[in-house]
Amino acid sequence: xxxxxxxxxxxxxxxxxFECSQEQSLLVAMERTHPGLIKVGCRGGGCxxxxxxxxxxxxxxxxxxxxQVSEQEKQLGYVLACRAYPRSDLxxxxxxxxx
Amino acid sequence: MRKGVMRPGHIQxxxxxxxxxxxxxxxxxxxxxxxxxxxxxxxxxxxxxxxAFSVVLRxxxxxxxxxxxxxxxxxxxxxxLKQELVDFGCPVxxxxxxxxxQCGERVRFEAPTxxxxxxxxxxxxxxxxxxxxxxxxxxxxxxxxxxxxRFDHCLLYGDDLDGALxxxxxxxxxxxxxxxxxxxxxxxxxQFISCSMKAHDLAWVRHPEKNKFHHASFYLETWGDVLRAxxxxxxxxxxxxIGPTRHGLTHGQTIYFFDPSGNRSEVFCGxxxxxxxxxxxxxxxxxxxxxxxxxxxxxxERFLSVLT
Numbered sequence: 001x002x003x004x005x006x007x008x009x010x011x012x013x014x015x016x017x018f019e020c021s022q023e024q025s026l027l028v029a030m031e032r033t034h035p036g037l038i039k040v041g042c043r044g045g046g047c048x049x050x051x052x053x054x055x056x057x058x059x060x061x062x063x064x065x066x067x068q069v070s071e072q073e074k075q076l077g078y079v080l081a082c083r084a085y086p087r088s089d090l091x092x093x094x095x096x097x098x099x
Numbered sequence: 100m101r102k103g104v105m106r107p108g109h110i111q112x113x114x115x116x117x118x119x120x121x122x123x124x125x126x127x128x129x130x131x132x133x134x135x136x137x138x139x140x141x142x143x144x145x146x147x148x149x150x151a152f153s154v155v156l157r158x159x160x161x162x163x164x165x166x167x168x169x170x171x172x173x174x175x176x177x178x179x180l181k182q183e184l185v186d187f188g189c190p191v192x193x194x195x196x197x198x199x200x201q202c203g204e205r206v207r208f209e210a211p212t213x214x215x216x217x218x219x220x221x222x223x224x225x226x227x228x229x230x231x232x233x234x235x236x237x238x239x240x241x242x243x244x245x246x247x248x249r250f251d252h253c254l255l256y257g258d259d260l261d262g263a264l265x266x267x268x269x270x271x272x273x274x275x276x277x278x279x280x281x282x283x284x285x286x287x288x289x290q291f292i293s294c295s296m297k298a299h300d301l302a303w304v305r306h307p308e309k310n311k312f313h314h315a316s317f318y319l320e321t322w323g324d325v326l327r328a329x330x331x332x333x334x335x336x337x338x339x340x341i342g343p344t345r346h347g348l349t350h351g352q353t354i355y356f357f358d359p360s361g362n363r364s365e366v367f368c369g370x371x372x373x374x375x376x377x378x379x380x381x382x383x384x385x386x387x388x389x390x391x392x393x394x395x396x397x398x399x400e401r402f403l404s405v406l407t
Contacts, residue, residue, distance in 0.1 A: 035231055041404075044162070044360050044361035047406060057296065065160070065162055066160040
């Protein structure tokens with residue numbers, strides 16, 4: 001896949017989706033093309049605001065706060081959208097309860 | 100009544116990627132890197148600060164604040180306050196000289212909000228960076244980024260604000276300068292305290308969890324410098340929170356953004372001053388939007404909920 005390839009990142013609950021290249025974090029791509037779908041916090045893997053669970057698809061992650069995503073949660077597909085980069089189309093659900 | 104606590108002297112922050120963090124604090128904020136130690140910590144300071152360092156970055160697997168330290172006028176004052184902290188009922192621990200490079204013995208204590216603070220009397224005074232002590236020029240030409248002048252204050256989130264205020268006012272000699280009060284319940288939802296003429300050296304917002312960090316703030320000289328900081332945030336595609344704008348509380352002119360581990364930074368200029376005879380400035384909690392963001396007059400949810 002070349003760098004310009006856009007993957008489709010879809011919210012399971014609403015069916016809404018945005019497109020994201022492998023160079024972009026899910027959160028940055030969401031902010032630019034479909035703002036509001038995932039809540040935005042620090043964008044640095046620290047605060048946990050943009051926590052989601054990826055149900056289908058491949059991705060890589062950069063370092064995330066252990067206080068927000070434990071090793072066990074990581075195995076279950078939980079990620080902070082600001083630290084996750086797609087390697088295929090993704091299906092996700094929000095992991096942070098609306099306040 | 101002042102009791103010998105002079106100023107915020109240092110803060111130790113946890114960061115998850117040291118190389119990225121150093122770019123943020125040294126190259127973007129424009130702090131001066133002064134030292135590194137065997138445990139991987141990086142020491143920095145604003146160029147106007149006389150002491151050897153004011154910001155310590157510690158590699159860790161989660162972000163946040165380890166502790167904030169205040170410099171006191173003398174060892175005698177520090178030991179007197181240590182005893183008063185014990186009598187108050189604080190957990191108190193003595194950290195030996197040299198645990199932080201170039202810093203003397205520190206008295207560490209836990210506030211009722213769960214935050215760790217320190218008092219210390221000795222830190223090597225290396226002088227302002229880049230200017231001579233005698234006949235000093237206005238500023239050094241080699242500064243980077245936002246050219247932050249000094250570490251100025253912190254905003255913390257925690258539960259027992261009344262306990263923390265009692266401790267800092269009655270034991271440590273701070274003064275309550277500004278507050279936000281819920282007019283119906285009388286509950287103080289935010290408190291700004293000072294050990295100096297500044298409108299705040301430390302502030303808290305009431306929050307159900309203990310020991311949360313909102314931001315570390317760095318002082319700039321002018322509103323033009325705040326706008327220039329905003330330009331740099333865009334140039335380097337840094338994570339912006341809000342601003343440039345003005346606060347109602349303290350009336351400082353400000354911009355907020357995040358370090359690469361999600362710890363919030365502020366650079367600001369201006370703001371009110373306070374003397375010991377000044378009455379407390381009170382904002383009503385139903386005006387919180389204007390109190391925090393004076394121009395928008397609307398609170399962004401991120402300001403209240405995004406913490407490390």
